Amino acid sequence: MARVRGRKYRSRRVWLPVVGGLFVAASVLYAVVQLAHGGLGPSDTAGLLGLPIGVAFGLAGLWKSPDLAELTRDLADLVKEDEQRQWRQLIGDDTQRINLTFTLHPEPGREAEVPAPMGHLFGGDPPLPDVAAYYQQTRPRRLVVTGGPGAGKTVLAVELTLALLEGRREDDPVPVRLPLTEWDTTTPLPEWIVSYLVNVYDWPAKMAHKLVRQRRLLPVLDGLDEMDPTAPDGTPSPDAPRAQTALEALNAYQDGRAAGPVILTCRTHHYEALGKQARLLDSARVDIDPVTPSTAHTYLRLRAHDPRRWQPVLEALEQNSSGTLSATLSTPWRLSLAATVYAHDGDPTDLLQHATPADLDEHLLARFVPAATTLHPHPQHPYAAGEVHRWLARLAAYLDFPAEIGASPRTDLLLHQLWPMAGPRRVRATDAVLTTLVILLPLLGTWLGGYPPSIVFLSALAAGSFAARASVAPPARTRWRTLPAKARRLVLTSASTSGLVLGLAFGLAAGLNFGPAMGLTMGLGLGLGGFVTTGIMALSTVGPPTSAQPRDPIRNDLSRALRIGLASGLALGFTAGLAAGLRAKDGFGSGLFVGTAAALTFGVGFGGPSARRYLVFLLCSRRKLPLRLGVFLDWACAAGLLRYAGAAYQFRHRELQQWLARHPAPPPV
Numbered sequence: 001m002a003r004v005r006g007r008k009y010r011s012r013r014v015w016l017p018v019v020g021g022l023f024v025a026a027s028v029l030y031a032v033v034q035l036a037h038g039g040l041g042p043s044d045t046a047g048l049l050g051l052p053i054g055v056a057f058g059l060a061g062l063w064k065s066p067d068l069a070e071l072t073r074d075l076a077d078l079v080k081e082d083e084q085r086q087w088r089q090l091i092g093d094d095t096q097r098i099n100l101t102f103t104l105h106p107e108p109g110r111e112a113e114v115p116a117p118m119g120h121l122f123g124g125d126p127p128l129p130d131v132a133a134y135y136q137q138t139r140p141r142r143l144v145v146t147g148g149p150g151a152g153k154t155v156l157a158v159e160l161t162l163a164l165l166e167g168r169r170e171d172d173p174v175p176v177r178l179p180l181t182e183w184d185t186t187t188p189l190p191e192w193i194v195s196y197l198v199n200v201y202d203w204p205a206k207m208a209h210k211l212v213r214q215r216r217l218l219p220v221l222d223g224l225d226e227m228d229p230t231a232p233d234g235t236p237s238p239d240a241p242r243a244q245t246a247l248e249a250l251n252a253y254q255d256g257r258a259a260g261p262v263i264l265t266c267r268t269h270h271y272e273a274l275g276k277q278a279r280l281l282d283s284a285r286v287d288i289d290p291v292t293p294s295t296a297h298t299y300l301r302l303r304a305h306d307p308r309r310w311q312p313v314l315e316a317l318e319q320n321s322s323g324t325l326s327a328t329l330s331t332p333w334r335l336s337l338a339a340t341v342y343a344h345d346g347d348p349t350d351l352l353q354h355a356t357p358a359d360l361d362e363h364l365l366a367r368f369v370p371a372a373t374t375l376h377p378h379p380q381h382p383y384a385a386g387e388v389h390r391w392l393a394r395l396a397a398y399l400d401f402p403a404e405i406g407a408s409p410r411t412d413l414l415l416h417q418l419w420p421m422a423g424p425r426r427v428r429a430t431d432a433v434l435t436t437l438v439i440l441l442p443l444l445g446t447w448l449g450g451y452p453p454s455i456v457f458l459s460a461l462a463a464g465s466f467a468a469r470a471s472v473a474p475p476a477r478t479r480w481r482t483l484p485a486k487a488r489r490l491v492l493t494s495a496s497t498s499g500l501v502l503g504l505a506f507g508l509a510a511g512l513n514f515g516p517a518m519g520l521t522m523g524l525g526l527g528l529g530g531f532v533t534t535g536i537m538a539l540s541t542v543g544p545p546t547s548a549q550p551r552d553p554i555r556n557d558l559s560r561a562l563r564i565g566l567a568s569g570l571a572l573g574f575t576a577g578l579a580a581g582l583r584a585k586d587g588f589g590s591g592l593f594v595g596t597a598a599a600l601t602f603g604v605g606f607g608g609p610s611a612r613r614y615l616v617f618l619l620c621s622r623r624k625l626p627l628r629l630g631v632f633l634d635w636a637c638a639a640g641l642l643r644y645a646g647a648a649y650q651f652r653h654r655e656l657q658q659w660l661a662r663h664p665a666p667p668p669v
Helices: 008-037 042-062 068-090 131-136 153-166 189-201 205-213 241-251 268-273 293-303 307-319 324-328 332-341 348-353 357-375 385-400 424-439 441-449 453-467 485-514 516-539 552-582 587-607 609-620 629-638 654-662
Strands: 101-104 118-120 142-147 174-179 217-222 262-267 284-288 476-478 540-542 642-645 648-651
Touching (some): 068 153, 068 189, 118 131, 153 217, 307 348, 348 357, 385 648, 453 587, 552 587, 587 609
Parallel strands (some): 217 262
Antiparallel strands (some): 476 540, 642 648
16 A cells, blocks of 8 residues: 555654664664773774764764655655556546547637647547647646546546656656545645645655655646535535635745646636636636547447447447437546446346437446446455435435535545444444443452542543534544644643653652652652543544545544544553552552553543444444445445545545435336
């Protein structure tokens, strides 16, 4: 995975100083021991004194920061690996591609210079450039790709990204595709790109800043039309504040004295609804053309395993270029849909039995889930087509039911936001009860510590009340190396202050009541616990999650809860154990009891509320959704039913989402 490969720079920076320090310390110790024995000549003494210096300089020679060319080359490999995986999902897990064409859409105002009035996705007629050559010859290199629903905007963006990576020269920037739905437009564009590299590719923040500052990255921004809700009837709204702000930021994006290179995708009607003033300046806008019958004919013929099965369909495309079949298969989405439905089973001539495009759409969508399930069986979990349909239909209905009256349907499936599906009150009540019961477990050990049960009861009551809240904080991720130096200083200051105040307060109280030894023990232990716990909390970034995989935010939140639980449990348990030992009580039993209670209270109750709520949601959704929901959703992406969109899952197409929401049960086929 890209994240694993992206860690090599961090590993080098972390382990080399540690290992180097041990070598230098060992050489210094060796020199001191030898000098202490005496009997050495001047040359021997000089050699021993020079040993640690030589080791230090030798290790310093190994410390080599990667240059800019190496950074961009390695990042290009990571991006290419991820985009190839996305590409296979988008085209239906087949190597056959649809050769889309696009046409320049002249607009008044500042436009870029282009090589031709139209072009092809790849190959095509020699006079027409492919999309990579078209972009590279555009001056300045700012391109807006528009098209209708299912026209293939994301496919074109992925194809362009891969083509630029495959033909990339050493000085060319690395194209990185970023989902615009994840951009908090209050964050400047360069900072958002840096955070994306850090979160998705696990790239060190300092090196990511270097790449962005040197303009070695080409932003490929996908989905301007998905940044704002649409009108209740599904039509684009001109009042789109996030999209408007994004365009303003992109117009201010500079590369020296020229406009910064960028690629942007948006639905045609949405882009036009923004108004004439909301445009990407100094750019060329191209609109994706409908798929021609000849292109559809070529695609189906080359993709078919047995072209004879498709012969009547191919002849119909040749003879009637304006019929129902040609009109329906005029978008890459429906063309891929037809190829998937009849890839191995069924009779493709059924496509000719429908009088209207709406009837043919209904026919294809009703057979898509069973066909994809058959073509892509899960190796460990053989899902049945019926249960796959019902699970996806429940998710689609949840997205189509807006959280606010008058709001538009949603498109992003974020795992930590799915819990209302199982009934908000039910999930909140279950969360509160289970959290309280887990924290009450240390009551079994009260006989070891001799502590009053009221302490545990109060902790469980507080955590249970916290777990019952209607709002849950987004997943947080604990990090250190990715923070800038200023942020690190603020974290250390906050944690130190908290630890100092906590240590002084409890240490002074314990000292006045039980003596100096007890006060020192309590002060040091609780001060250390406050320092570590506060540091972990301060290092946790809370906000819209950005990650390479949608399951990462839940994993990060669980990791944060584990760290908070261990830190608080060890600190408080160690302190209680020492204090009990000084008072001639069972120090081990007291430490175990207090440490376990603290770990469960802070870790389970307060450490990872978003991940805990998600796990409770899975328990409450038994028989309605698979227990291993993340595994199922990943399989659905591999089967071409869903797709990855940064930290979210999305249906392969909005049309599929809307159809499933209207059909909760599998229709007879």
